[in-house]
Amino acid sequence: MRKIDAKDIANKLSEYEVIKIMEELGSDVSEKSNDKYLIFQTICHPHEDGEASYKLYYYLDSKVFRCYTNCGNISIFDVVMNVKDISFKESIDFIYNIIGRKHIPKRGVGSKIEYKQKSILEVEYEPVQPIKKPYLYNIYSKQPIKQWLDERISQDAMNKFNIRYDHERDRAIIPHFREDGKCVGIRVRNFNPIEEKKGKYIPLWHDCIGYNHPLGRCLYGLNVSKENIKKYKKVIIFESEKSVLKYESMYPNNNLSVAICGSSFSNVQKKILLDLFGTDIEIILCLDKQYKVDGDEESIQWKEKILKNLENIKDIVRCSYVWCTDDSLDYKDSPIDKSKEVFESLIKSRITIE
Ligand SMILES: [Zn+2]
Numbered sequence: 001m002r003k004i005d006a007k008d009i010a011n012k013l014s015e016y017e018v019i020k021i022m023e024e025l026g027s028d029v030s031e032k033s034n035d036k037y038l039i040f041q042t043i044c045h046p047h048e049d050g051e052a053s054y055k056l057y058y059y060l061d062s063k064v065f066r067c068y069t070n071c072g073n074i075s076i077f078d079v080v081m082n083v084k085d086i087s088f089k090e091s092i093d094f095i096y097n098i099i100g101r102k103h104i105p106k107r108g109v110g111s112k113i114e115y116k117q118k119s120i121l122e123v124e125y126e127p128v129q130p131i132k133k134p135y136l137y138n139i140y141s142k143q144p145i146k147q148w149l150d151e152r153i154s155q156d157a158m159n160k161f162n163i164r165y166d167h168e169r170d171r172a173i174i175p176h177f178r179e180d181g182k183c184v185g186i187r188v189r190n191f192n193p194i195e196e197k198k199g200k201y202i203p204l205w206h207d208c209i210g211y212n213h214p215l216g217r218c219l220y221g222l223n224v225s226k227e228n229i230k231k232y233k234k235v236i237i238f239e240s241e242k243s244v245l246k247y248e249s250m251y252p253n254n255n256l257s258v259a260i261c262g263s264s265f266s267n268v269q270k271k272i273l274l275d276l277f278g279t280d281i282e283i284i285l286c287l288d289k290q291y292k293v294d295g296d297e298e299s300i301q302w303k304e305k306i307l308k309n310l311e312n313i314k315d316i317v318r319c320s321y322v323w324c325t326d327d328s329l330d331y332k333d334s335p336i337d338k339s340k341e342v343f344e345s346l347i348k349s350r351i352t353i354e
Pocket residue numbers: 042043044045067068069070071072
């Protein structure tokens with residue numbers, strides 16, 4: 001008989017793993033998260049009014065979720081069970097599957113759970129299914145988005161990525177496509193300060209249907225960049241869609257970049273790259289500068305996170321990462337947020353993982 005101590009599993013989950021699980025379930029992590037709690041969308045309960053606001057908090061100390069809209073205190077298993085509509089036992093398998101650990105129960109009294117790292121090559125995934133209304137983004141206007149033009153995102157780049165503008169609610173509409181060009185989800189970037197409180201980037205809700213998709217199982221921009229990635233045998237990994245658009249604006253029709261939509265490079269995302277490009281490519285991780293000064297406490301933790309992101313793929317594929325040692329980037333900037341010169345210098349001085 002195997003005995004599973006649910007509390008033990010929940011307590012062993014790292015912050016990174018919780019984010020990964022939640023992304024898989026369809027919620028990104030809010031930028032307003034801090035070192036006490038992470039904020040997610042309330043995917044824990046159904047939304048008849050079409051709102052999935054960022055009111056599901058995960059407390060890092062107690063490892064418990066609290067849904068401030070409806071559910072109260074819940075465990076990670078409750079969240080998985082509610083979203084997937086599965087049993088408790090299935091929710092454990094789901095979690096292990098995502099975090100890449102196999103649990104091997106030992107026999108006897110006082111048995112503990114052992115963890116085994118799953119090889120990235122063993123990862124299996126189902127392609128994300130296209131949305132029911134793949135044309136939906138087309139109902140929004142092609143009118144220029146001033147906020148993004150001001151950030152040097154070109155109109156051509158926005159056209160290429162089918163970015164639209166919702167002038168009624170002042171927000172950018174960002175369709176996400178699978179590598180084969182099928183639309184799998186639609187996100188919005190709120191510019192309106194009131195809407196922005198619900199989250200800068202949230203899924204599009206239209207006619208009470210949410211067009212969210214598991215961000216961790218897709219790579220934004222791959223449909224556009226894949227031929228160039230094949231040609232140059234390099235892929236640049238950004239956190240946000242916007243960085244991919246900026247890359248397109250700097251290097252029109254020469255895009256080599258994709259976005260992981262967050263700061264966690266998931267096993268499925270890695271496997272998508274391996275399946276498409278084989279092992280003869282270089283993965284260049286270009287995460288945001290989540291530290292003020294190179295060498296400070298935050299930078300040390302951030303470097304650890306970057307290395308952890310590449311830990312299970314660095315022996316299979318050439319991996320490198322961009323690291324800003326000076327003030328050419330500001331706090332929380334993407335490597336491509338400043339000039340072309342800054343970006344190219346960061347790429348040039350990237351650190352290869354041996
Ligand atoms: Zn809830």
